[in-house]
Amino acid sequence: MATERELQALDWAEDLARELAPEELDLAGPLLQAYLDGSDQLRPASPHGSFGAGQIVALLPFVFKGLGASGPLLAELLGSGMLLKVLETCGAALTVVELGRQAQKLMGGHSTENRQLQSLVRVAEELPKELAASGISAEEAERASLKVLRLLLRDPAGASEFLQLLERRK
Amino acid sequence: MDSLAASRSAGSKAAAPDWKAYAMAPSLLAKKMSAGWTQLRLENAGAVPWVWLMTFGLGLNPLAALVSLVRFVYDYLLGIAPLNASGAVMQPFMLLALHLPLMALSGGIPLLAIGYGSLMVFFPSVRRRRLENSYELRPWEPLGPVQIAIYAFARRLMPDVVFTANLKHSHLLAFVYPGSATEARLAVFGGLLLLWQRDREAAQSVIAHELAHFRRGEALHLGAGSGLETALKAGIFSMAGALVFWLLLGLLNWKLTGILLSSALGAFGIYAVLLAAFWCSEFQADRLAAEELGSSDGLLRALEQQQERGSSLSRLLARLTHPPLSWRRAMLQRGASHALLLSNLIFLGGLSLRSLLLAFSLAGGYFFLGRETAQSIGAAMPYGNVIRDIAFSGTGFMVAGMGFFIWPLLHYRWATLWSRQPVQTRRAPLWPWGLSILISTVLGIFSMLLTAFCYFELLGAPSEDPAVKAQREREREELLRGITEQNNRMLEYWNSEPGQGILNFDPESLQAPAGTEGEAAPQDWNFSDGQSGGADSTDQSVWDSFENLEPQSQSGDSSGGY
Numbered sequence: 001m002a003t004e005r006e007l008q009a010l011d012w013a014e015d016l017a018r019e020l021a022p023e024e025l026d027l028a029g030p031l032l033q034a035y036l037d038g039s040d041q042l043r044p045a046s047p048h049g050s051f052g053a054g055q056i057v058a059l060l061p062f063v064f065k066g067l068g069a070s071g072p073l074l075a076e077l078l079g080s081g082m083l084l085k086v087l088e089t090c091g092a093a094l095t096v097v098e099l100g101r102q103a104q105k106l107m108g109g110h111s112t113e114n115r116q117l118q119s120l121v122r123v124a125e126e127l128p129k130e131l132a133a134s135g136i137s138a139e140e141a142e143r144a145s146l147k148v149l150r151l152l153l154r155d156p157a158g159a160s161e162f163l164q165l166l167e168r169r170k
Numbered sequence: 171m172d173s174l175a176a177s178r179s180a181g182s183k184a185a186a187p188d189w190k191a192y193a194m195a196p197s198l199l200a201k202k203m204s205a206g207w208t209q210l211r212l213e214n215a216g217a218v219p220w221v222w223l224m225t226f227g228l229g230l231n232p233l234a235a236l237v238s239l240v241r242f243v244y245d246y247l248l249g250i251a252p253l254n255a256s257g258a259v260m261q262p263f264m265l266l267a268l269h270l271p272l273m274a275l276s277g278g279i280p281l282l283a284i285g286y287g288s289l290m291v292f293f294p295s296v297r298r299r300r301l302e303n304s305y306e307l308r309p310w311e312p313l314g315p316v317q318i319a320i321y322a323f324a325r326r327l328m329p330d331v332v333f334t335a336n337l338k339h340s341h342l343l344a345f346v347y348p349g350s351a352t353e354a355r356l357a358v359f360g361g362l363l364l365l366w367q368r369d370r371e372a373a374q375s376v377i378a379h380e381l382a383h384f385r386r387g388e389a390l391h392l393g394a395g396s397g398l399e400t401a402l403k404a405g406i407f408s409m410a411g412a413l414v415f416w417l418l419l420g421l422l423n424w425k426l427t428g429i430l431l432s433s434a435l436g437a438f439g440i441y442a443v444l445l446a447a448f449w450c451s452e453f454q455a456d457r458l459a460a461e462e463l464g465s466s467d468g469l470l471r472a473l474e475q476q477q478e479r480g481s482s483l484s485r486l487l488a489r490l491t492h493p494p495l496s497w498r499r500a501m502l503q504r505g506a507s508h509a510l511l512l513s514n515l516i517f518l519g520g521l522s523l524r525s526l527l528l529a530f531s532l533a534g535g536y537f538f539l540g541r542e543t544a545q546s547i548g549a550a551m552p553y554g555n556v557i558r559d560i561a562f563s564g565t566g567f568m569v570a571g572m573g574f575f576i577w578p579l580l581h582y583r584w585a586t587l588w589s590r591q592p593v594q595t596r597r598a599p600l601w602p603w604g605l606s607i608l609i610s611t612v613l614g615i616f617s618m619l620l621t622a623f624c625y626f627e628l629l630g631a632p633s634e635d636p637a638v639k640a641q642r643e644r645e646r647e648e649l650l651r652g653i654t655e656q657n658n659r660m661l662e663y664w665n666s667e668p669g670q671g672i673l674n675f676d677p678e679s680l681q682a683p684a685g686t687e688g689e690a691a692p693q694d695w696n697f698s699d700g701q702s703g704g705a706d707s708t709d710q711s712v713w714d715s716f717e718n719l720e721p722q723s724q725s726g727d728s729s730g731g732y
Contacts, residue, residue, distance in 0.1 A: 026314050027337065027363050034338040034360070038306040043341055047394035048487040051343040051376045051476055058340030058360045135341075 005161065012162040013060065019151050020144050021059040028060060035064045036165070042133070057135045063148060064166055066130030071167035073119040074149075078156040078163075082116040083149060095142035096149065100124030123149075216581065217454045217513040218573040220447035221391040225288045225398065290397030291390045294348035298355065301347050301395045302334060307357050310335035316363050323374055324356055327381050327462060329591060331356050340364060343373075345394045346380040352590075354384035357394075371468030372475070378459035379469065385458065387588040388451050392491070398444070399491050405441050406490065428534060435531050439524030443566065446520025449493040453501050453513045466502040473498055511602040514574065518610055521566040525617035528563055529624050563621040567614030574606040 013028040024031065042061050067074065077083040086099065100121045127148065131141035152159040290297055301307065310333035312321040324331055332355045340360030349355040356377070366373040383389045391398050417427065460466035473495050492498075493516075501509045578600075 023364065023367055026316055026367070027360065030313055030317065030337045030363075031340075031360060034336055037308065038336060038338060041306070042338060044305060044339060046342050047345060048399075048484060048491060050345050050394065051379070051472060058338075058364060061338040061340065061360070 005165065008158060009162055009165050012158070013064075015151060016063055016148065017060055019147050020063065024058055024060050027058065031058060031060045032064065035061050040065060059131065059134050059136065059144070062131050062134040063144075066127045066145075067148070067163055068166035069130060070123045070126055071163040073123050074152065075160045075163050077116060077120055077123070078152060078160055080116055081156075082120065084153055084156075086117070086120060087150065087153065095139070096124045096128055096145035097142045099146060099149075216386065216458060217450050217510060217517070218570075218577045219386055219388050219584075220450055220517055220573070221388050221398065223569065223573070224444055224447045225291050225391060285401075287397030287399070287401035292351075294350055294390055297395045297397070298347060298349055301357070305339065305342075305357060306336050307334035308336065309333070310358055316366050319370075320358065320362065320366055320373070320377070324377050324381065327378060328354055328385065328589065330354075331381065331384075333358060335359070337363065343376050344380050346384050346389050347394055348384075348390050351390065354381065354389060356380060365472075369468070369471060371463070371465070372472040373468075374463055375459050375466075375469035375472050378462045379455050379472075382455040382458035382462070383451065385585060385589045386451065386454060387584060388455075392448065392451055399448070402441060402444055402448070402490050403487060405438075409438060431534070435527045435534070439527035442523040442527065443517075443520040445490060446517045446523075448491045449497075450513045450517050452492050452498065453509065453516070456498055456502055457506065457509055460502055461506070470499055470502055473502075507599050507602050511605060514570075514602065514606040515609065518567070518570060518606070518613055521570060521610075522613055522617070524566065525563050525613075525620060529620045533624050560618050560621045560625065564614040564618040567610045567617060571607050571610040571614065574603050574610065578603055 009032060010029050013032040014025060017025040017028040042065060074083075086102070089102070100123075124145070127145040128138065128141040131144050132138050134141075136144070152163075310317075310321075312318045312333075321333065324333070330353075332349055332353060334355055335358040337358075337360040342359035343362040343365060344359060345357050347355050347357065362373055362376065365376070380393075383392055393399075413431070456466075456469060460469055463469075476495065501512060504512070
């Protein structure tokens with residue numbers, strides 16, 4: 001039987017799939033389970049000459065990995081409301097990199113806020129890199145990263161638990 | 171393909187091999203020649219699983235190398251190394267200096283790898299554990315409609331297949347590997363699930379192709395983590411390493427480099443056969459998958475999207491075990507009989523390449539040592555060895571011919587054994603098999619003639635003056651008598667000194683055999699600078715010695731030819 005927490009994580013995985021890769025919606029649960037059960041390695045060397053997936057690569061495992069890697073920073077940003085504040089201020093940003101740039105411009109105020117803004121800049125750099133490892137273009141990865149951040153803001157408390165699960169996986 | 175679909179629907183039914191038709195083949199042939207060749211049909215057997223033959227053939231190689239190494243050390247310790255053909259080319263100290271490390275480079279490593287590869291066929295659990303660890307494969311519990319559909323499809327093809335999965339690896343689709351000698355395991359990855367959603371037929375083709383490897387009994391030899399594939403790659407890399415080493419050696423002595431390169435080509439030929447066997451297996455797995463689905467369209471699309479990817483090195487490594495995609499597509503677009511014939515021809519092509527490389531190897535002595543020296547070496551070879559080598563060059567073709575002959579009869583039982591369920595077969599024409607047997611016979615004869623030409627024309631063993639030949643025969647008999655006496659003395663020594671090891675045996679204590687007293691010892695060579703040869707003349711460098719050596723047998727008055 002799945003625990004309440006696992007069911008919530010499954011909901012998050014499906015929401016991410018709906019937002020970023022609709023065709024992975026049916027696979028969101030199994031992909032999340034496989035990610036939680038295994039190592040960080042998402043692209044082991046394929047046997048030479050074997051059938052490859054070509055351009056078809058699932059995005060969700062890379063989203064999980066990116067969120068797991070940025071988990072502590074994102075949880076702090078979600079908890080403090082800084083992410084919400086920045087997104088409201090920079091509502092016109094189309095990519096997470098633009099968001100990071102605009103966050104940099106906001107720096108210089110209170111030291112705690114400044115540190116959080118720096119964290120946001122780091123997330124804006126790291127998350128698209130993980131997503132781009134799936135094979136999508138850098139621009140697509142930046143856009144998708146912003147979508148992920150917006151999605152997490154829908155339920156900051158639930159998102160923090162989801163991030164902890166990704167971070168503390170076996 | 172439509173033709174496949176039509177033939178499948180028209181003739182697909184469980185059928186035992188048509189023993190009667192085969193047994194009656196000669197009389198039927200005579201009857202049907204006028205009525206039409208295509209009336210005589212056997213079941214569609216697919217190509218012979220050559221990798222099985224290769225496993226046993228190659229598996230013996232390391233053993234043969236070990237035996238020859240032991241024999242070399244044995245001969246050397248007894249001081250009779252120059253009595254064999256290689257001893258005529260290099261003096262004992264040169265053999266020790268060069269032969270062993272070079273053998274390790276060019277022959278030893280690939281042979282060991284091949285030994286490992288052949289051995290792994292009998293220990294599939296080792297491969298299973300390694301694969302499941304490296305790809306983090308876990309038992310698969312299909313959830314959701316896509317996974318359940320994949321599960322059901324694979325189970326329909328092979329009811330007792332065991333599934334493992336790692337869905338987060340979405341750049342991979344699936345591969346088959348052995349759980350045990352009789353257990354097929356199918357590793358399912360995330361990419362297969364996505365492909366199933368986008369193009370179900372292509373995904374089915376991939377599964378059918380992978381399971382076809384097991385149903386043809388070849389999954390023990392092929393695929394991810396296969397020892398034989400590792401052996402092939404190890405052979406290529408060690409050969410490349412040896413090539414660099416020899417080319418550097420060429421700065422010191424280009425003749426030596428030439429001889430080593432040509433001899434390496436001969437040894438390398440076995441890999442051409444192994445590669446051809448791998449390619450044939452892939453063609454047949456493609457064909458079986460297309461027949462299973464009644465169409466090759468899905469597989470063609472799967473191949474289309476696979477494309478050539480990765481670095482040039484990874485593409486090269488992929489080519490060692492898988493034919494080019496364009497070839498696979500072309501084979502799928504042909505009729506079953508033509509594809510079968512082409513597949514057989516590819517294997518025969520591998521054998522032909524091996525024979526050619528062997529011929530180049532023999533000719534290397536001629537080209538790099540010069541005619542006179544090469545002929546003296548050729549003359550030094552016992553006649554039996556020449557005959558044996560000529561026969562050996564045609565052996566592969568003879569075995570292939572026998573395989574083409576008996577496989578249509580064995581196929582049904584073989585396929586049933588691996589599928590563990592009645593196998594659907596359909597009648598197919600006999601002509602690809604007949605033509606394959608004919609071509610392998612012709613190629614076998616040609617190969618033997620080529621080897622004979624290399625020996626007799628280039629090395630010139632039999633084209634000597636009868637008087638010289640008679641003299642050489644006498645010398646050879648004397649030397650053989652000498653060897654026999656040495657051996658007898660050695661046995662006497664062992665019998666008289668129980669507990670003494672061979673390393674304590676002093677060959678100098680042996681008396682010269684009757685009839686050879688006063689003659690130059692076999693290892694004695696004249697050097698152009700007037701120094702006498704043998705171990706005493708090692709003040710010159712090894713390389714200078716080799717450059718200047720001239721065998722005494724040139725004049726025909728010495729036993730140095732041996």
